[in-house]
Amino acid sequence: MPRVLLVRGIPASGKTTYGNRLADQLKCSAHEYGEADDEYACIHKAIETMEFSGEEETVLIANFIKSSEIMPVVEAFSQKYDSVDFQFYVATEGDGKSTNVAMSTIDRMKLSFQTNEDVIRDLSKRFPQHRYFDCFQPRIPRQTTRR
Numbered sequence: 001m002p003r004v005l006l007v008r009g010i011p012a013s014g015k016t017t018y019g020n021r022l023a024d025q026l027k028c029s030a031h032e033y034g035e036a037d038d039e040y041a042c043i044h045k046a047i048e049t050m051e052f053s054g055e056e057e058t059v060l061i062a063n064f065i066k067s068s069e070i071m072p073v074v075e076a077f078s079q080k081y082d083s084v085d086f087q088f089y090v091a092t093e094g095d096g097k098s099t100n101v102a103m104s105t106i107d108r109m110k111l112s113f114q115t116n117e118d119v120i121r122d123l124s125k126r127f128p129q130h131r132y133f134d135c136f137q138p139r140i141p142r143q144t145t146r147r
Helices: 015-026 039-053 067-080 103-112 116-126
Strands: 003-008 029-032 057-061 085-090 131-134
Touching: 003 015, 003 067, 015 029, 015 057, 015 085, 029 039, 039 057, 039 067, 067 116, 085 116, 116 131
Parallel strands: 003 057, 003 085, 029 057, 085 131
Antiparallel strands: none
């Protein structure tokens, strides 16, 4: 059964570093939203890589603040596979500084950030054929002290 590891978190939370480490450990590919002109191209690139390389797993890296942002990922994999294991990781170890995203935007993202548990509940209702795993709970502070 294919396995998709979704690394999510706010900007500068360490998503790319953590996602690439996971991919290195698993010897699979990592795909990051923002690398492609179209975010959906990233999803299809991940699927194509799995199909042509024979990889059983892939890592997707993005903010993924709400379950509605993850729905297109699950939908795309649902079109190719009858059942997929989705694992959710939340990156929280970044420096919080290496981003060009405005702090007011980051603060809004923190306020609307859904826990893995909430995301899994939402996705399970719409896509019950897949399995979902909460691999890391978020510890994202609700307010920033930086101005």
